[in-house]
Amino acid sequence: xxxxxxxxxxxxxxxxxxxxxxxxxxxxxxxxxxxxxxxxxxxxxxxxxxxxxxxxxxxxxxxxxxxxxxxxxxxxxxxxxxxxxxxxxxxxxxxxxxxxxxxxxxxxxxxxxxxxxxxxxxxxxxxxxxxxxxxxxxxxxxxxxxxxxxxxxxxxxxxxxxxxxxxxxxxxxxxxxxxxxxxxxxxxxxxxxxxxxxxxxxxxxxxxxxxxxxxxxxxxxxxxxxxxxxxxxxxxxxxxxxxxxxxxxxxxxxxxxxxxxxxxxxxxxxxxxxxxxxxxxxxxxxxxxxxxxxxxxxxxxxxxxxxxxxxxxxxxxxxxxxxxxxxxxxxxxxxxxxxxxx
Amino acid sequence: xxxxxxxxxxxxxxxxxxxxxxxxxxxxxxxxxxxxxxxxxxxxxxxxxxxxxxxxxxxxxxxxxxxxxxxxxxxxxxxxxxxxxxxxxxxxxxxxxxxxxxxxxxxxxxxxxxxxxxxxxxxxxxxxxxxxxxxxxxxxxxxxxxxxxxxxxxxxxxxxxxxxxxxxxxxxxxxxxxxxxxxxxxxxxxxxxxxxxxxxxxxxxxxxxxxxxxxxxxxxxxxxxxxxxxxxxxxxxxxxxxxxxxxxxxxxxxxxxxxxxxxxxxxxxxxxxxxxxxxxxxxxxxxxxxxxxxxxxxxxxxxxxxxxxxxxxxxxxxxxxxxxxxxxxxxxxxxxxxxxxxxxxxxxxxxxxxxxxxxxxxxxxxxxxxxxxxxxxxxxxxxx
Numbered sequence: 017x018x019x020x021x022x023x024x025x026x027x028x029x030x031x032x033x034x035x036x037x038x039x040x041x042x043x044x045x046x047x048x049x050x051x052x053x054x055x056x057x058x059x060x061x062x063x064x065x066x067x068x069x070x071x072x073x074x075x076x077x078x079x080x081x082x083x084x085x086x087x088x089x090x091x092x093x094x095x096x097x098x099x100x101x102x103x104x105x106x107x108x109x110x111x112x113x114x115x116x117x118x119x120x121x122x123x124x125x126x127x128x129x130x131x132x133x134x135x136x137x138x139x140x141x142x143x144x145x146x147x148x149x150x151x152x153x154x155x156x157x158x159x160x161x162x163x164x165x166x167x168x169x170x171x172x173x174x175x176x177x178x179x180x181x182x183x184x185x186x187x188x189x190x191x192x193x194x195x196x197x198x199x200x201x202x203x204x205x206x207x208x209x210x211x212x213x214x215x216x217x218x219x220x221x222x223x224x225x226x227x228x229x230x231x232x233x234x235x236x237x238x239x240x241x242x243x244x245x246x247x248x249x250x251x252x253x254x255x256x257x258x259x260x261x262x263x264x265x266x267x268x269x270x271x272x273x274x275x276x277x278x279x280x281x282x283x284x285x286x287x288x289x290x291x292x293x294x295x296x297x298x299x300x301x302x303x304x305x306x307x308x309x310x311x312x313x314x315x316x317x318x319x320x321x322x323x324x325x326x327x328x329x330x331x332x333x334x335x336x337x338x339x340x341x342x343x344x345x346x347x348x349x350x351x352x353x354x355x356x357x358x
Numbered sequence: 359x360x361x362x363x364x365x366x367x368x369x370x371x372x373x374x375x376x377x378x379x380x381x382x383x384x385x386x387x388x389x390x391x392x393x394x395x396x397x398x399x400x401x402x403x404x405x406x407x408x409x410x411x412x413x414x415x416x417x418x419x420x421x422x423x424x425x426x427x428x429x430x431x432x433x434x435x436x437x438x439x440x441x442x443x444x445x446x447x448x449x450x451x452x453x454x455x456x457x458x459x460x461x462x463x464x465x466x467x468x469x470x471x472x473x474x475x476x477x478x479x480x481x482x483x484x485x486x487x488x489x490x491x492x493x494x495x496x497x498x499x500x501x502x503x504x505x506x507x508x509x510x511x512x513x514x515x516x517x518x519x520x521x522x523x524x525x526x527x528x529x530x531x532x533x534x535x536x537x538x539x540x541x542x543x544x545x546x547x548x549x550x551x552x553x554x555x556x557x558x559x560x561x562x563x564x565x566x567x568x569x570x571x572x573x574x575x576x577x578x579x580x581x582x583x584x585x586x587x588x589x590x591x592x593x594x595x596x597x598x599x600x601x602x603x604x605x606x607x608x609x610x611x612x613x614x615x616x617x618x619x620x621x622x623x624x625x626x627x628x629x630x631x632x633x634x635x636x637x638x639x640x641x642x643x644x645x646x647x648x649x650x651x652x653x654x655x656x657x658x659x660x661x662x663x664x665x666x667x668x669x670x671x672x673x674x675x676x677x678x679x680x681x682x683x684x685x686x687x688x689x690x691x692x693x694x695x696x697x698x699x700x701x702x703x704x705x706x707x708x709x710x711x712x713x714x715x716x717x718x719x720x721x722x723x724x725x726x727x728x729x730x731x732x733x734x735x736x737x738x739x740x741x742x
Contacts, residue, residue, distance in 0.1 A: 033576050040576075044585070047592035174723040176674050178681055179697070179716045182706060284579070292583030296678055300701070310584060311682060314591035322588065329584050337579055 023342055030338050034331060038105075041326045042089045045319050051081050052114040052317045079112060079320075092323065105327065111320030115313065120324050124306055128328065131294065131305040134228065135332065137221050138290050139283070141229035142236055147279075149233075150240030154275075155267055157245060165237065172234035177293050178300040181227045185301065188223050224301055228293045232286050240279060247271035280347060283340035287333045295329070395659070398736035405732015408725035415722065419535050420496035426528035427507040427514050429491040430691045434513060434523035436463055438472055439709050442518040442526075449481040457481040460512040471708065482512035518711035521699055529691050530715055536692040538722065540607045540676040541669035547611025549665060552618030557649050559619070560626025567623070574616040582613050586675060590684045599690035606685050610672045618664065625657050659737045666730035670723040677719055693719050 053076045060069045076082050078100075080091050090096035092111065094104020103109040110120040153165040247253070248271055256266045298307030306325045313322035360370055389397075400406060418425065434440075440463070445456050460482050461474045490504040508514035516527040559570040589609045593602055629635065630653070638648050679685030680694025681701070688695065696715040700706055706713050 033579065036576055037580065041588075044588045044592065047589070048594070170724060170727060171720075173727065174670070174720045176677050176681075176716065176719060178678065179713070179719075182700075182713070186706065288579060288581040291581040295581070295583050295587075296682070299682060311587065311684075314587055314684070317591075322591075326584055326588060330580055333579055333581055 019342075019345060022345060026338050026341055030334050033334060037330045037334075038093055038327060039089065041323055041330070042092060045323045045326070046085060046088075048317055051319060053079075053081055055317065056114075075114075092320070105324070110324045113313070113318055113321040115316045115318040115321065120321050123309060123321065124325065124328070127304055127306045127309060130303070131298075131307075131328075132332065133217075134221065134224055134294050134298070134303065134305055135287075135290055137225040138228040138232070138294065139286070139336075141225045142233045142286065142290075143279075145229065145233040146236035146240060150237040151244060151267070151272065153237065154241045154244035154248065155263075157241070162241075165241075169234035169237055172230040175230075177227055177231065177296055180230060181223070181297050181300045184223050184227060224294075224297055224303060227297050227301075228290055231293065232290055236279070236282060236286065239282065240275060243275040243279075244271055247274045277344065277347065280340055280344050284337040287336040287340075291329055291333055395736050399732055402732035402735060404728045405735075408728040409732070412722070412725050412729060415534065416538060418531075419538065422531040422535055423493035423495060424501075424503065425505050426525070426531045427490065427504055427516075428525040428528040429493050430524065430529050430532040431689070432491050432524060432528075434519060434525075436523070437461070437474075437513055437515065437519050438463070438523045439521065439712075440472075440474055440513065440515050440519040440523070441709075442711050443513070443515050445484065445514075445516070446481070454481055455483055456506075457483040458508060458512055458514055482509050484514065485509050517714050518709070520696075520712055526696070526711060526714055529696055530693070530718055532691045533693045533696055533715065534718065536603055536686060536690060537673060537676060537694070537719070540603070540610065540692070541672040541726075543604070543607035544610035544614065544672040544675075545665050545669050547608050548614040548618060548668070549661070551612070552615035553622055553654070553661070555615070556619035556622025557626055557653070560623035561630055561645065561649055561653070563627075570619070570623075574620055577613065577616045578620075582675070583678065585613055586610065586679060587682070587684055590679055595687075599687065603686055603690060606676060606679065607672075610675045614668060614672065617668070618661070621664065622657075622661075625660075626653060629653055629656060660734075663730055663733040663737055666726055666733055670726040673719065673723060673726075 053072050057069055057072045057076075060066075060072060080088055083091075087096065090104075092104050094102055094106035094109070096102075110124070112118075113120050113123055116123050149165050153162045156162055250271075253266065253271060256270070257263075261269075294305065295307040295310060297303070298305040299311050302308070306328065310322060310325040310329075312318070313325065359367055361367055399409075423429070428434075440461065443458050443461070445458060447453060447456060449457065458481075459476045459478055460480060461476050463472050464475055466473045484506050485508070486506050487503055488507045489502045490507045492500060492502045495501050506514070513519075515525050517530065518526050520526055520529070555570050555574075559567040586609060589612075590606060593605050597605070635648060635652055638652050643651075676685055676692065677694035677697065680692055681697050683698060686692045686695050693715040697713070700712040700715075
């Protein structure tokens, strides 16, 4: 019962955070002077296309860009009625992209799911790689296994994501015949889901997952190793060994369970970094996630598109963090519900 | 020390009635803290090597123009995309000192690219302390002396040349000036904010603490890169390279402080209950003085270690931003800007040397990581 209470509390804090984040994002998006339309109007004036100016002026009114900033914010989120009544993020109207001349929802559409998919795959990859390697490095600490794992980890941390992406794409394509760029073969784009399409997406996912996950996996592996080593130095381990418990059984039965907690808790730190990584990698690899759209929108001051994507990215990490917090409580009953006493 | 016939030991040193009996017998055991730290750090070989390497790299920065044979914008229109050149010492089995073979570019109209023909008969010796393009040494003195350059009629592209015929090696040296300092400025900003907010939250507690804590949580839960992108997109495009460089470093720092602030706060929470803090307060020290004189020195060394570990993140951040075209812009030279040219696979496949700037990035980031690890391990000299 109290778990349910905690879940509700956690959901509430997430919503409040999201609200603060929306203010922050709106502020950042509006930092550059002017907006897309006023820039366009200035340009049209300069080239003497008066008739087009009128149309742009109309759009400016239509999207309330002529109002003070705080009103724009309220309209954007959907707290206040705009020129067409309540139609903001809350009502499911994500706004209009001036650059592409389409509703934002049409542009991001599929990209949202692909973004979630890419990140989910990367998180899974991190766990699948970091868990065995970290345990192995700790169990065989100060042997070549440990040093090799540490070396690979350091390289993973030090290589910029996008470089790793380029290198892996090149060699993956050359020696393994992996496809270059994109999320699926071109003939499946816009097609309904089918087994072939799923297969194509999965094959295209290999390199991006690897690239996005590597640095996270390296960091996670090092942390797991450190935790496990701490645990292995404790007296109860010595007792277990003295009593003749088999090494593998001893390791998995107690210390691993203890070292596991931070593993789940860490997702809160892991996720923002992964989402960051996926945006960058998507741009480099030309994946149809929201990364490239975000970059384009930011460059051209396409504010509704950029704002929505930033909100979505924030929402993704916040939900991930919330799930990890809930999982943590389920896994470890010692963790108290509710906030920490300061 | 001598032994008496009855088996007792007696010190031979003459008796000195004025001797200070409080003097410690083994001065090396009572060395100041920094010496102990240094002794322990010396044993961390990887950290030591990394530290020396980084020290040299930073000392090199003002003299980048002297070491580089070309200036970063010097174009060599006859040698576009020239592959790296080897410096040789022996010509036809005979020692002639460092020299290069001259090359001429030939347009390969079939594949539509430049190929280079090396003339193996004419060794062109390198010149030392020679005159080249004018630059400013350490940003102040105008001079044209370079450490080495190619003699008239030949070129020296140690790491090849890029799309516009600019020397990649020289550009890497110049790029280091921006790429390496970005982390320092960023970490300064992050330190000021982190220590400021962290100590206020930890020392005063209560409502201020709550507000700062929530701010930290929100900032930490957001992905950094999209925010970096958004903030740097807001930098006006008509700003000069120096201003852009500065603001980018500040942006990198602004999003980095929450982690530091959290660590500082945790330390303050436990330290503010200590007796010496109470004593200082009772003697009428202001909060600012207690924080600065009594609390901060306690863990300044830990802060330095954690700073060393977060500089690489900033260097990588700058590289990523510049790579995407939202960081430093073209007339400025940084490693990220250089990699911007190597963005597509085709150019890397045909001209692999354009991707060379990634090597210094990887090496520097690794060096900072090793140095940070070494510092962290050696900061507690009494702990084994």
